[in-house]
Amino acid sequence: MTWKEAIIEILRQNNAAMHYLDITEKIVEQHLVSFSGKTPHNTVSNTLTTTIKKFGSESPFVYFGDAIYGLNGSSNEILNNDESTEQKFVEGSQKTVYVNRYERNAKARKECLEHYGHKCWVCGFDFEQTYGKDIGKGFIHVHHIVELASIGSEYEVNPITDLIPLCPNCHAMVHRKVPAMSPQELKKKLT
Ligand SMILES: [Zn+2]
Ligand SMILES: [Zn+2]
Known part of the structure; x- marks a missing residue:
């Protein structure tokens, strides 16, 4: 599973917007992505920001401010x-x-x-x-x-x-x- 897929999965499970640190915690807890020696919260934060920057309104993620991210559309x-x-x-x-x-x-x-x-x-x-x-x-x-x-x-x-x-x-x-x-x-x- 990629980081992007993992973030989508966690936001789906939670059914509400989340702080990116909470998203990271859940991804690590559920072993959704295999990684070593990295700081996962930076990766999550970067994935969210770059995806939103790249895809704009087509992005699967929406930024609500104060480090809170949710899924675009009805998934919330x-x-x-x-x-x-x-x-x-x-x-x-x-x-x-x-x-x-x-x-x-x-x-x-x-x-x-x-x-x-x-x-x-x-x-x-x-x-x-x-x-x-x-x-x-x-x-x-x-x-x-x-x-x-x-x-x-x-x-x-x-x-x-x-x-x-x-x-x-x-x-x-x-x-x-x-x-x-x-x-x-x-x-x-x-x-
Ligand atoms: Zn049932
Ligand atoms: Zn219901």
Whole structure:
């Protein structure tokens, strides 16, 4: 895997923008790239900057300021419907919005997973168990139960009641209905 591919992979897993040092930490932790004697964070930083410089708006990466990078386009889907929060928080610069959102999401996601673990809440799928520690560890989607469009801007995410870990299959299935089905409802449909 190239550094560029590894960065894309980590940002996909995280489903939200990240500080490049956190991206580096994850790449090293998951052994996504084999390297020796280098300073990986410099390589990650250089890869991000040169890719953005070279491809501009076609680049897979977007820079949000303050060393925070995300994926271009829809891949930042973390707490699903995040776009609506973003709209509501637009006060001041785009940069502030994204950084706040990043911090909020990363913290909420972490607390949710500390509570529920990394298995899919609906089907019990465990990425680490199936695919191994190397690539499976820490991978899971986090679904936002409350429809963000229906709540106010003062809303604080409760990581236990509002978020739930789902595998990509179950995550796609709850979103087959609009508004999304509850995880409980989907669990009942499991045959
Ligand atoms: Zn599942
Ligand atoms: Zn979702």
